[in-house]
Amino acid sequence: MTARINPIAPRLHWDVLSSGDIEAIHEATLTILEDTGIRFPSARALDILEGNGCAVDRRSEVVRLPRKVVMEAVARVPAQYLLAGRDPACDMIIDRAHCYLSNDGSGVFVYDHHTGEKRPSTKADAATSARFVDALPNVSYYWGPVVTSQDVPPASKALHDSEAVLTNTSKHYQAVTTVGERPARLLVEMAAAIVGGTAELRKRPIISFMQCAVDPLGHDGPNLEANLVAAEHGLASGFMPMPLMAGTGPATMAGNLVVQNAEALSGVVLLELAFPGCPAFFAGAPSAMDLKTGGYTAGPEDYLLAAGATQLAHFYGVPMAMGTMATSAKEPDWQAAVDDSLSTFASVMTCADMMNGCGLLNGSKILSYPHMVMETEIYGIVQKVAGGVVVDHDTLAVDLIAKVGPNGTYLSEKHTRRYMKDVWRPTVWDRTPYDVWLSGGKKGALDKATAIADDILANYRSEPLPDDVVAELARIVAGADAELGTP
Amino acid sequence: MTDPVAGATVSPAAALHHASLADDEVGRLHDAALELLASRGVQVDGEIALGLLRAAGASVESSTGRVRLPAALVARALASAPASFVLPGRVADRDVTIGGGRGGLMAATAAAPDVAAAALLADALPEVAVVGLPARRLAELPAAVAATAKPVLVCGALSAAQADVVIAAAAAIGGRDGVPRPPLGVVVHSTEQVALDPLLACARAGLVCAFFTQPALGGERPASRAAALAAVHAAALAAGAVQQLAAPGSPYFVPALPVAVEDHAPGFGLGPAGVASFTQLAQLAAHAGLPIACGFPPTRPATDEWLAAADGTFFALAAALGGAALLAVAGHTDGGREYSPAQLVLDAETWSNVAAVGAGIVVDEETLALETIAAVGIGGNALGQKHTRRHMREVWQPRLFDRGAYDVWRREGERGAPERAAELARALCAGHEVPPLDAEKRATLRRIIATAGL
Numbered sequence: 009m010t011a012r013i014n015p016i017a018p019r020l021h022w023d024v025l026s027s028g029d030i031e032a033i034h035e036a037t038l039t040i041l042e043d044t045g046i047r048f049p050s051a052r053a054l055d056i057l058e059g060n061g062c063a064v065d066r067r068s069e070v071v072r073l074p075r076k077v078v079m080e081a082v083a084r085v086p087a088q089y090l091l092a093g094r095d096p097a098c099d100m101i102i103d104r105a106h107c108y109l110s111n112d113g114s115g116v117f118v119y120d121h122h123t124g125e126k127r128p129s130t131k132a133d134a135a136t137s138a139r140f141v142d143a144l145p146n147v148s149y150y151w152g153p154v155v156t157s158q159d160v161p162p163a164s165k166a167l168h169d170s171e172a173v174l175t176n177t178s179k180h181y182q183a184v185t186t187v188g189e190r191p192a193r194l195l196v197e198m199a200a201a202i203v204g205g206t207a208e209l210r211k212r213p214i215i216s217f218m219q220c221a222v223d224p225l226g227h228d229g230p231n232l233e234a235n236l237v238a239a240e241h242g243l244a245s246g247f248m249p250m251p252l253m254a255g256t257g258p259a260t261m262a263g264n265l266v267v268q269n270a271e272a273l274s275g276v277v278l279l280e281l282a283f284p285g286c287p288a289f290f291a292g293a294p295s296a297m298d299l300k301t302g303g304y305t306a307g308p309e310d311y312l313l314a315a316g317a318t319q320l321a322h323f324y325g326v327p328m329a330m331g332t333m334a335t336s337a338k339e340p341d342w343q344a345a346v347d348d349s350l351s352t353f354a355s356v357m358t359c360a361d362m363m364n365g366c367g368l369l370n371g372s373k374i375l376s377y378p379h380m381v382m383e384t385e386i387y388g389i390v391q392k393v394a395g396g397v398v399v400d401h402d403t404l405a406v407d408l409i410a411k412v413g414p415n416g417t418y419l420s421e422k423h424t425r426r427y428m429k430d431v432w433r434p435t436v437w438d439r440t441p442y443d444v445w446l447s448g449g450k451k452g453a454l455d456k457a458t459a460i461a462d463d464i465l466a467n468y469r470s471e472p473l474p475d476d477v478v479a480e481l482a483r484i485v486a487g488a489d490a491e492l493g494t495p
Numbered sequence: 496m497t498d499p500v501a502g503a504t505v506s507p508a509a510a511l512h513h514a515s516l517a518d519d520e521v522g523r524l525h526d527a528a529l530e531l532l533a534s535r536g537v538q539v540d541g542e543i544a545l546g547l548l549r550a551a552g553a554s555v556e557s558s559t560g561r562v563r564l565p566a567a568l569v570a571r572a573l574a575s576a577p578a579s580f581v582l583p584g585r586v587a588d589r590d591v592t593i594g595g596g597r598g599g600l601m602a603a604t605a606a607a608p609d610v611a612a613a614a615l616l617a618d619a620l621p622e623v624a625v626v627g628l629p630a631r632r633l634a635e636l637p638a639a640v641a642a643t644a645k646p647v648l649v650c651g652a653l654s655a656a657q658a659d660v661v662i663a664a665a666a667a668i669g670g671r672d673g674v675p676r677p678p679l680g681v682v683v684h685s686t687e688q689v690a691l692d693p694l695l696a697c698a699r700a701g702l703v704c705a706f707f708t709q710p711a712l713g714g715e716r717p718a719s720r721a722a723a724l725a726a727v728h729a730a731a732l733a734a735g736a737v738q739q740l741a742a743p744g745s746p747y748f749v750p751a752l753p754v755a756v757e758d759h760a761p762g763f764g765l766g767p768a769g770v771a772s773f774t775q776l777a778q779l780a781a782h783a784g785l786p787i788a789c790g791f792p793p794t795r796p797a798t799d800e801w802l803a804a805a806d807g808t809f810f811a812l813a814a815a816l817g818g819a820a821l822l823a824v825a826g827h828t829d830g831g832r833e834y835s836p837a838q839l840v841l842d843a844e845t846w847s848n849v850a851a852v853g854a855g856i857v858v859d860e861e862t863l864a865l866e867t868i869a870a871v872g873i874g875g876n877a878l879g880q881k882h883t884r885r886h887m888r889e890v891w892q893p894r895l896f897d898r899g900a901y902d903v904w905r906r907e908g909e910r911g912a913p914e915r916a917a918e919l920a921r922a923l924c925a926g927h928e929v930p931p932l933d934a935e936k937r938a939t940l941r942r943i944i945a946t947a948g949l
Contacts, residue, residue, distance in 0.1 A: 029856070032863060040869070044869050044872065047873045070873060225868075258877055260862035260863075263868060303899075304898070307848060341804075342895075346896075370901050398721065403721035404721050410531070423719065452796065
């Protein structure tokens, strides 16, 4: 039986930053935190920080964090923790030794791969995307939603998103659109309804939270409030800076990493001061500005920044949720493949614990199901590469080579039968002989991925929730519609 | 990135490397390769090669051509091989350093309808370091050399007669002031046995040389990757050792194809094992003090641009991070049957991207930019900062990556990278000027070809 999820345990590692580089960026980060500070536009956050020895300017909401406070707080992040699935077979242990892929999130369009049209996303799409992710073993958890529900009341949209997701996947759900204290509490209530109470949710945390920071050197008030709710309930949370070189960050990668590091670190410090020992993580999607368009690049700087930021997180003993794949390509084409390959390599080889993620085109805007399938193939390739080569007496097979001799064949050897099974097997990658490929109609990866996607969409059914739980979730969401208001 | 119209070769040194074998694993594999050479031996084809090996102390079975090389012989011979050397172009800004962590593409012309046009485009792309000309198209050598000032490597199963032509052509082209080595080299390829005499003749004539055996199809390599690596490395050591015996100190590099075993589809080593093998073979070559070039078989189908791109990207990355000097076979798809200028431009873009990754992150006072971060402050923007103006152009600039708005892309006809690459190829060729080849030299080359009856 195929495992529900397929994490990577990289045997190989790639250091983009030397230990000296890391120290230099770390020192620069502490200097920025102490001298320039970070904005925390939340009265509750300011109270926590001031109460723990930080210098708080209430008017500007800027906090200067002494290095002693920073280092003591970040040291409280647990060495490992659980992100649970509704199905225990989908449990993820976050331990800085495993990489888990999620889908990408917060897209706003769905691409119909049969008609070629793109349309705004709906709650039904959020639901379908969760069912689709549920079917893919290489995607370990659901992040987002992939695409947001744009046909529901905006004020309670995040809860509609969550209802759609939680009823359609039994994998772990990391919410990225739930902001504000009240919506966060309602999401916690929904998750508690699934597992049987908030005490059980602390033991089996089937949800976690991720929020964006506000670059440079700031946070968003509702985002802070939501993550504090998460931490209160023992749910993992983190903050995602996205500094843009030459824009919201310096035009050099090292300087951009300082901004990324300062924002991510400051968020975790707040959480640990508020709830010492709570599960927390850094997140990041640093990039560079494309000089022609002013937008995000998706290029070598992105891959290097991702790798460097992950190394920095691990320097503090904190897991990293790193933006991965998320190509700027408009189709599953040449650019998407180059982009996704290099991005995945960078994240896996630095052991990013959580990798967000697959499925969206055009800079995280357009959902394409075949594209998601193709990206999981790239994940599989990198997984195999990251496994390295085992060199021992049996694998060297010197005696066997001598026995087979020059121009012999190994096909019938026991050693071959033992090791053939280790060879990577593709799903959409074509390695058939040329004539076979020709006679088969020249089917490419997109054709195969489309067939797989169509099969999942038509036939796959995720494990349903009990009717009473579904009803409870619907009740909570309806209450949110009324409470949070509609414009 | 250098203005592509200028044509000079740009090959930044890789600051980052990826070692997928630990030091002790490299040592074990190298030792295993030496043990294979000493115990199983290799098949060698060539009287000169056999004579050299016999004289150096190898055990030679004259009837079968099987040669067993003691480890000490291999080490002694390879001690004279240079760890890096310059493969010169016809002009200085086309010189390529083989070894030392710098890399570039080898643009192949095997399936190009017009070798001169393919060589011209290769000359115009700064990511291309050398141009490959298949031995079976040696008659087109004069056109190739005239169309590019970059080094030309003649590749394939070289016969003695073909080696003589290449040697004569190299003498005719000659070097330039201060650089006596001609812009010509050979990559000898043998399908079964190690056919070395033509290679040795070229080495003795001072040409840059390389040798490789084609990874056998369908099970002629052990199924474990470690054993397969050891076997390939052994062949490289053997060829290098023989060349050094023939011409001590002659420039030699190891060309490597990906190593893997396919269980259900006989073919080359595509996929993760093949990818990983590049960095592994590079580590092994470095351990032996030899520079390496990596070639990947262009089995990718031209009509599946996604697969071709992913395939090519992983191999390029592995080659770059492994410190490979060259990555071949740019510009080709469909098992080498198809060449397209667009594919060469796509491969150049991929290599440029990968090379930028390999350049790594510089961390110093200037790049940490503490003053700029403080000056921009919280919620500010770095666009107006002097630091930004100083560094913004260092950000990688693609020629083909589309980062524009979706609606603009739709409005402009949803053109993908291959289409834009084809357009760029035409523009590059139309606007590019190659330093001319002396008319007398060109005439001499034609005479050499004609005399050889090619």
